[in-house]
Amino acid sequence: MGASALTAGDSAAADLSRGQYLVEALAACDNCHTPRGPNGYDLSARFSGGSQTFAGKDYVARGSNISPDKETGVGDWGDDELSAAIVAGVGRDGQLAPAMPSDSYRALTNADRNAMIAFLRASPPVKAQPAPPQRHGSWSPHPAPGAEATFDEAALSDKIKRGLYVASIARCLACHSAEVDDAPDHVNGLGAGGKIFRTPAGVAVASNITTHPGKGVGAWSDDEIKRAVTQGLSRKGEALKPPMSTLAKAHFAKMSPDDLDALVAYLRTLPAKE
Numbered sequence: 001m002g003a004s005a006l007t008a009g010d011s012a013a014a015d016l017s018r019g020q021y022l023v024e025a026l027a028a029c030d031n032c033h034t035p036r037g038p039n040g041y042d043l044s045a046r047f048s049g050g051s052q053t054f055a056g057k058d059y060v061a062r063g064s065n066i067s068p069d070k071e072t073g074v075g076d077w078g079d080d081e082l083s084a085a086i087v088a089g090v091g092r093d094g095q096l097a098p099a100m101p102s103d104s105y106r107a108l109t110n111a112d113r114n115a116m117i118a119f120l121r122a123s124p125p126v127k128a129q130p131a132p133p134q135r136h137g138s139w140s141p142h143p144a145p146g147a148e149a150t151f152d153e154a155a156l157s158d159k160i161k162r163g164l165y166v167a168s169i170a171r172c173l174a175c176h177s178a179e180v181d182d183a184p185d186h187v188n189g190l191g192a193g194g195k196i197f198r199t200p201a202g203v204a205v206a207s208n209i210t211t212h213p214g215k216g217v218g219a220w221s222d223d224e225i226k227r228a229v230t231q232g233l234s235r236k237g238e239a240l241k242p243p244m245s246t247l248a249k250a251h252f253a254k255m256s257p258d259d260l261d262a263l264v265a266y267l268r269t270l271p272a273k274e
């Protein structure tokens with residue numbers, strides 16, 4: 001069947017499944033925007049606001065209600081408004097707190113951004129009003145090098161660029177780069193690790209995922225890297241700590257084989273850092 005034989009319905013369904021893939025396997029929007037119960041995400045209240053509160057020097061914010069409820073969610077937001085929030089970190093009342101990782105989503109192609117929005121719009125509206133954010137500062141963007149702007153479709157057929165795209169949207173680089181003044185230092189610390197995460201399960205330090213043979217993953221096999229990403233297991237096969245283990249099992253486990261291959265190929269280009 002040629003592309004011209006596709007009906008509008010087929011292409012809408014393709015958008016929805018691509019949107020679902022991006023949201024679930026890569027961007028992990030649920031991680032901050034869906035409440036958690038004892039057994040993981042409470043999908044009956046999907047996208048109605050997250051359980052964690054994020055606090056920085058100049059802000060306190062919870063993941064907002066991004067379900068299509070018109071009063072308490074984003075049901076009456078236009079596509080342009082949703083795009084601005086997702087890729088530029090701009091909400092209806094100005095700049096969003098940097099806990100919303102728009103820097104990592106800047107690279108989204110127009111088609112992927114639209115597919116994501118279509119998927120959010122197709123989810124059931126849920127009424128819930130998380131506590132409003134408090135913000136006192138302004139924040140400069142810190143996208144990963146090469147992922148500062150919208151990708152075009154052609155870039156996604158280049159394996160290394162596709163890997164960078166996946167690494168950006170899945171926030172690998174935002175979490176795994178060394179930090180200076182609370183912001184990732186992508187110039188000197190790309191993939192070098194060191195950022196500290198405090199979760200109810202304890203403290204975890206982001207690992208070095210550069211090609212350094214001893215400190216990074218330079219000596220790991222492709223399968224070992226893929227297993228860490230999709231199952232949350234260390235090289236020795238031991239369970240990694242949250243947030244890595246949670247993201248791996250709930251989200252990255254759904255990554256397509258092509259995206260995983262591209263991701264590993266891209267990680268193999270990261271200059272070794274101590």
Ligand code: HEC
Pocket residue numbers: 023027028029030031032033054061062063064065066073074082085086091092095096097098099100101105116120133135
């Ligand atoms: C690491 C946590 C995190 C992830 C992952 C995340 N967000 Fe957010 N998001 C937030 C926080 C926190 C806010 C509130 C920021 C504020 O109000 O200053 C927010 C705000 C928003 C807003 C603005 C809503 C409003 O009412 O102002 C939208 C839209 C949004 N996020 C969509 C998304 C989408 C779509 C994804 C996945 C592609 C996503 N977010 C992933 C943390 C996250």
Ligand code: HEC
Pocket residue numbers: 166167170171172173175176197204205206207208209216217225228229234235239240241242243244247252263
């Ligand atoms: C929210 C932050 C966060 C995100 C997003 C994230 N990681 Fe991690 N990752 C961590 C932390 C923290 C650890 C350390 C876990 C531990 O000590 O058990 C880790 C561990 C790892 C490890 C194990 C390394 C070792 O030496 O044992 C690998 C490999 C890894 N991450 C790769 C990735 C890749 C690739 C991505 C993107 C697909 C990614 N991570 C996304 C925080 C994150």
